[in-house]
Amino acid sequence: MRPRLKNVAWERVGEELRLVYDLRDQLIVTDPGGHVEKLLALLREGGRTVGELAGELALPVQDVLGAIEALDAERLLEDGDRLGVLDAAEAERHFSNLAFFESFGTLTRSREDLQRRLRESHVLVLGTGGLNSNTIPHLSGLGVGRMTLVDRDTVDVRNFARQYLYRWDDLGARKVERAAEWVRAFDPAIKVQAIDTGIESAGQLAELLDETRPDVVASGIDQPTEIDLWVNAACVGHGVPFVRGGITVTKGIVWSVAPGESACRACVPADPTRPEGHADPDEPALSAEIAAARLFYSRPQPNRGIGPVAGLLGALGAFEVLRYLTGFEPPAYAGRPLTIDFAGACAMSQAEWSRNPDCVTCGRS
Missing domain, CATH: 3.40.50.720 (NAD(P)-binding Rossmann-like Domain)
Structure with missing residues (x-):
């Protein structure tokens, strides 16, 4: 599993981060040490396992895994290993469908998984x-x-x-x-x-x-x-x-x-x-x-x-x-x-x- 952040925007407000993916919701996270913001930046890049993320952040794996699970519970993550499976032509054909399904993707069910179910x-x-x-x-x-x-x-x-x-x-x-x-x-x-x-x-x-x-x-x-x-x-x-x-x-x-x-x-x-x-x-x-x-x-x-x-x-x-x-x-x-x-x-x-x-x-x- 290689967690990847969805199209999330965030800003720092003092010791807190405001995260917005959908206008109907916003998530406020306490982050005085900046570890969460660094994690978000790495998740935006994608391509890293939980262990690799923990290594770069110099944090225990369990702490990083807990943060990953919390973000996934808010449906802000997908598994990068489950993305990029569709060929370029199919991804282009279903561009808007995939954008819609992104909102409902999780680490166990990506937008592409949902599209494949339809196919x-x-x-x-x-x-x-x-x-x-x-x-x-x-x-x-x-x-x-x-x-x-x-x-x-x-x-x-x-x-x-x-x-x-x-x-x-x-x-x-x-x-x-x-x-x-x-x-x-x-x-x-x-x-x-x-x-x-x-x-x-x-x-x-x-x-x-x-x-x-x-x-x-x-x-x-x-x-x-x-x-x-x-x-x-x-x-x-x-x-x-x-x-x-x-x-x-x-x-x-x-x-x-x-x-x-x-x-x-x-x-x-x-x-x-x-x-x-x-x-x-x-x-x-x-x-x-x-x-x-x-x-x-x-x-x-x-x-x-x-x-x-x-x-x-x-x-x-x-x-x-x-x-x-x-x-x-x-x-x-x-x-x-x-x-x-x-x-x-x-x-x-x-x-x-x-x-x-x-x-x-x-x-x-």
Whole structure:
């Protein structure tokens, strides 16, 4: 291990040092003898082991190791031995990604480690329409190494309000083929498979997961109405996390399921139009909510997902996929759906899904 300091600036204020890496934080370190400042200078140069640092500073190895551990706890260090592994072309291609991941690098997990995880990852994308036509470019830009795209529709005039993968010349073409072509043209290094089919059952999804073996599923299919439960059952059964987003009139939602950890979709009332077993007479608010949902779903609902709506939901979904693939931070929406109020300045809030130990899909009993 050869600890290297990140892009940290510091200044001396009397016997203290003020260290700043991110504007959201600053670290004040007491350093009357100047040893910490000398250590920082050596760490900025990099290329030294802990023993070599101790030798140059004329300090016990344990003292230097303690300082290294303290700086690493503040996420100010990376291991130089874990950097410089990417070739020049790949480092240039992912320059901004690596700069972002630097913030989350540590001595045990460098920015390049996180980027390599993406390169080695596989995402199954269900639907290449409004939501995922915005998610797919983000996954491509991040450098996800493999994608399997599934859709059964053709490009339609109505799509152009929010689906920017497609062009006017694509009218009538198969969406999934055009989406795959876009990915290949964007980055030939990404392996992409197009499957032109609809999803008709949970069993079909289970077979698809068996065949493709993805790391994460990005679900953006709205029909049939049981689709979320089908995806949920297949993914929980295979231990594969999935991410979902959607919109109901003026509210958007993004949520995910981490099998074995978070509540799954079947833990909450699955179909608000069928309240059997869910409506509690002692909870009038819940009964009223179910009644409102029953009325809402009794009428055809046009797709209100304009470009900014689909773009925001697609980006938030891509961020959640990124969390699962790299672990740079824990999933944010696993059993904690994020709601965006498009009629309220895009205010965001989160609720909590309680895990049901008797759930037929993920129950522990």
